[in-house]
Amino acid sequence: ATDSRDPDCLFCRIVAGEIPSERVHEDDQVIAFKDLHPQAAVHVLVVPREHRRDVRELAERPELLGHVASVAGDIASDLGDGDFRLIFNTGESAGQTVFHVHAHVLAGGPLAEGEM
Ligand code: 5GP
Ligand code: ZN
DSSP states (O other), X not given: OTTSOOTTOHHHHHHHTSSOOOEEEEOSXXXXXXXXXXXXXXXXXXXXXXXXXXHHHHXXXXXXXXXXXXXXXXXXXXXXXXXXXXXXXXXXXXXXXXOSOOEEEEESSOOOTTOO
16 A cells, blocks of 8 residues: 555655656656755755655665665765755654655755754
8 A cells, every 4th residue: 555656645746747846866766856945055855756654664665765865875965065964754743744755855065953
């Protein structure tokens, strides 16, 4: 059930190309695109093509979770100086608003402690 496409899911629609996004990476497992409301000079979301709710469900596939982290590092090197912060907001009270797992990659300059 976790690997099926959800027609009501915003990020499933972005993966399908039904909603435009500024992609910076794509492969057979993930896409990565610029966040609509950037919180850093580089703010990219790495999104598995497969619909999974959050990082807990993503961790059921360790290889895919590892690939997300690896792509995040490549993006930080390509678009920033290589340093980056990787964030998975998980659950409403942690600030998750889109329930299709995504890793926030923040890079491209000094990042304040506690800053998103
Ligand atoms: P969350 O709050 O779930 O961790 O992160 C969701 C992120 O998705 C937010 O940073 C928000 O700015 C971004 N976002 C929401 N809708 C869109 C969209 O349609 N396109 C893009 N590129 N980013 C979006
Ligand atoms: Zn989805």
